[in-house]
Amino acid sequence: MTSGNLRLYSFWRSSAAYRVRIALNLKQLAYEIEPVHLVKDGGQQHTAEYSELNPQEFVPVLMHGNRILRQSTAIMEYLDDTWPEHPLLPAVPRDAQRARAIAQMIACDIHPLNNLRVMKYLESQFGANQAQKDEWMKHWISVGFEALEKVLANNPSTGSFCEGDTPTVADCCLVPQVFNAVRFKVSMKPYPTIKRINDECCGMEEFKNAHPTAQPDAE
Amino acid sequence: MTSGNLRLYSFWRSSAAYRVRIALNLKQLAYEIEPVHLVKDGGQQHTAEYSELNPQEFVPVLMHGNRILRQSTAIMEYLDDTWPEHPLLPAVPRDAQRARAIAQMIACDIHPLNNLRVMKYLESQFGANQAQKDEWMKHWISVGFEALEKVLANNPSTGSFCEGDTPTVADCCLVPQVFNAVRFKVSMKPYPTIKRINDECCGMEEFKNAHPTAQPDAE
Numbered sequence: 001m002t003s004g005n006l007r008l009y010s011f012w013r014s015s016a017a018y019r020v021r022i023a024l025n026l027k028q029l030a031y032e033i034e035p036v037h038l039v040k041d042g043g044q045q046h047t048a049e050y051s052e053l054n055p056q057e058f059v060p061v062l063m064h065g066n067r068i069l070r071q072s073t074a075i076m077e078y079l080d081d082t083w084p085e086h087p088l089l090p091a092v093p094r095d096a097q098r099a100r101a102i103a104q105m106i107a108c109d110i111h112p113l114n115n116l117r118v119m120k121y122l123e124s125q126f127g128a129n130q131a132q133k134d135e136w137m138k139h140w141i142s143v144g145f146e147a148l149e150k151v152l153a154n155n156p157s158t159g160s161f162c163e164g165d166t167p168t169v170a171d172c173c174l175v176p177q178v179f180n181a182v183r184f185k186v187s188m189k190p191y192p193t194i195k196r197i198n199d200e201c202c203g204m205e206e207f208k209n210a211h212p213t214a215q216p217d218a219e
Numbered sequence: 220m221t222s223g224n225l226r227l228y229s230f231w232r233s234s235a236a237y238r239v240r241i242a243l244n245l246k247q248l249a250y251e252i253e254p255v256h257l258v259k260d261g262g263q264q265h266t267a268e269y270s271e272l273n274p275q276e277f278v279p280v281l282m283h284g285n286r287i288l289r290q291s292t293a294i295m296e297y298l299d300d301t302w303p304e305h306p307l308l309p310a311v312p313r314d315a316q317r318a319r320a321i322a323q324m325i326a327c328d329i330h331p332l333n334n335l336r337v338m339k340y341l342e343s344q345f346g347a348n349q350a351q352k353d354e355w356m357k358h359w360i361s362v363g364f365e366a367l368e369k370v371l372a373n374n375p376s377t378g379s380f381c382e383g384d385t386p387t388v389a390d391c392c393l394v395p396q397v398f399n400a401v402r403f404k405v406s407m408k409p410y411p412t413i414k415r416i417n418d419e420c421c422g423m424e425e426f427k428n429a430h431p432t433a434q435p436d437a438e
Contacts, residue, residue, distance in 0.1 A: 055369035055370055057366075069316055071319065071323040074316050074320040081315060081316070093300035094286055096300060097293050097300070100293035101288070101294075104292055104293050105290060108326055111327075112332060113331060113332065117362075125351065125358075126347065132344065132345075136340075147274040151274055
């Protein structure tokens with residue numbers, strides 16, 4: 001599909017960037033990757049040039065031509081608004097609401113608590129050591145997944161994917177969060193529905209090509 | 220406007236509930252308030268009955284008839300999808316993207332870090348005292364407002380409100396966050412654009428009627 005000119009400022013391991021990579025792949029939109037290394041040189045997201053693009057100094061930023069698009073879930077909405085084919089949201093408002101709510105359970109209530117900047121602040125304000133930081137990380141993922149499992153399990157709206165039988169914004173958020181959970185050794189045993197949906201997604205080319213290890217800047 | 224049957228599970232001081240109250244008022248939709256006291260009895264959001272409604276045990280939940288709607292920003296999208304009059308989002312995709320991105324800057328990257336459950340966990344995991352918790356709170360609001368001020372200031376898309384001259388989801392998120400900032404004694408001096416927009420909003424009936432102190436459960 002003709003996408004105009006899409007350039008994604010991305011870091012291979014960033015879950016917010018991973019979400020947008022999945023969304024772009026699901027929509028079959030071509031894009032270039034512009035790597036921003038979040039650790040090297042004290043974090044390339046803090047350069048004056050990048051800070052101009054995004055004053056939050058976060059990835060991702062999606063450039064559509066000269067248009068600067070920030071915030072992963074707002075970027076996904078824009079993709080659907082701009083290119084209606086291969087929708088990331090169900091057509092029925094109540095189903096779209098549920099898909100968005102699941103996305104927000106992850107994007108608001110799990111991920112931001114586990115951000116790099118939060119880990120750094122726990123270190124500087126409370127002298128947190130590695131074990132305490134890992135514990136913090138696992139705590140918020142577990143609390144979030146416990147609620148999410150309840151929302152997904154035994155609900156007739158849950159299908160092969162979080163909402164119905166087509167991947168939505170909810171799955172774009174779920175898969176990167178499970179990747180993070182596994183990285184931090186959170187057991188997926190208590191979350192069989194999350195695990196089942198994640199496995200389903202991970203079998204698809206669109207998700208495989210968005211995976212951190214498949215990125216040009218992977219280490 | 221006929222709204223069917225809308226019932227909002229709300230706590231007067233919750234900023235996520237405050238967002239949805241503003242949104243409902245802007246859309247001129249009638250609704251009933253069902254108070255959920257987040258502190259009394261160890262938090263009424265933790266009862267089995269409420270946890271059934273929302274496994275995250277957060278307010279707000281909006282009931283539309285028997286339909287359970289969770290997550291404030293996903294609820295606002297549903298209101299626009301269901302009742303197109305008095306839209307909370309601009310019609311042009313790039314403007315809608317910007318409004319949503321501003322909403323997410325607050326809903327993802329400021330508010331969840333300052334949630335009650337996070338304060339409690341800082342206490343239990345790091346023995347944080349009141350001064351340290353206040354410092355934590357102010358830190359994330361300040362970091363967030365600094366970026367937000369840059370996004371809003373000197374940008375031709377910013378009008379009387381965050382995006383253009385009509386209130387959007389961005390303003391629904393901004394005003395409750397400023398209320399919180401003032402409550403935690405964050406000076407608004409470094410953020411003149413945020414302050415100007417907040418003042419504009421606070422002059423409107425729709426925002427006044429959504430204010431924490433105007434709620435039936437205000438203390």
